[in-house]
Amino acid sequence: MTDTATPSYTSFNGHKRIASGSLAVNALAVKHALESDGPTPLLTFCDQTGQVVDIDMRGSDAEMLARLPPEGPQLQESGSASVSSGESGEPRGRGRPKLGVVAREVTLLPRHWDWLTAQPGGASVTLRKLVDEARRANVDRARQRQANECAYHFMSTMAGDMAGFEEASRALFANDAEKFRQQTEAWPADVRDYVRYLAYPLSLPDVSSLAR
Structure with missing residues (x-):
């Protein structure tokens, strides 16, 4: 995780x-x-x-x-340590706090620069926001991919011979939650509820509160 x-x-x-x-x-x-x-x-x-x-x-x-x-x-995982960037043991002086920014050259087409400079805060602020949004999107995709693999490990062991297994597997890795729900609906209740929890943990309650 x-x-x-x-x-x-x-x-x-x-x-x-x-x-x-x-x-x-x-x-x-x-x-x-x-x-x-x-x-x-x-x-x-x-x-x-x-x-x-x-x-x-x-x-x-x-x-x-x-x-x-x-x-x-x-x-x-490596790279996810909770250390605030730009912080050090040195006391802060007066004035604007350091943001830890690094100046580097960015090469863009004129229309890109026109769009960036027209955004609130200017080009630098907009670029930082775009990078942060892309990083968050990558994290979300990685978490969903991990959830897919987790659910597949379980269902391969517990539901490999059940009706709809192949279709559910394809729906799982296609991130088709509705089809996955349909293909697992006829499975034994506890197996069905648990594999849905593993596949989509953010949309379901904690596993300990699943219906028994």
Whole structure:
């Protein structure tokens, strides 16, 4: 993930969701389901990747929990450190604050310069705004691509033999949310709701609040 986030997990007993939250919460739910229901299909998925997480269920609850890896925030990707540009340990003097701007030559056609200079704030301000907007758009595309891959990992494991899988996969990577919704509508409710959450996390509630 591009943002700092504590990993979360979701577990299934067959097609029924039995736990969401920390790895410890999921491990206990899966272990207790295994002890009460026997060797049924029990799987735990990472909400950030959609991939299966292996948990060693041997021993007591305490012994199992002691073997789990420590949980904590994921590291930000390179280049996303939260350091304000232009800041340093030196005290600021009087006058206009430094913006950290760098002067470089930009070659444009006359019509481009005419348009830039006609914008509020002038050419420099407009160029900075355009660059920032492009950066935000790239981040949004990267997040959606990551969500697509996450959802596909999960659905390949849980829904690979279900009706509409191929069509749903094509709709997923085409970013056709409506067709994806249609093709997954007949899937078991918990599988359907979770894969929709993974594919479009910003448009759905937190996974822990999905209907059970």
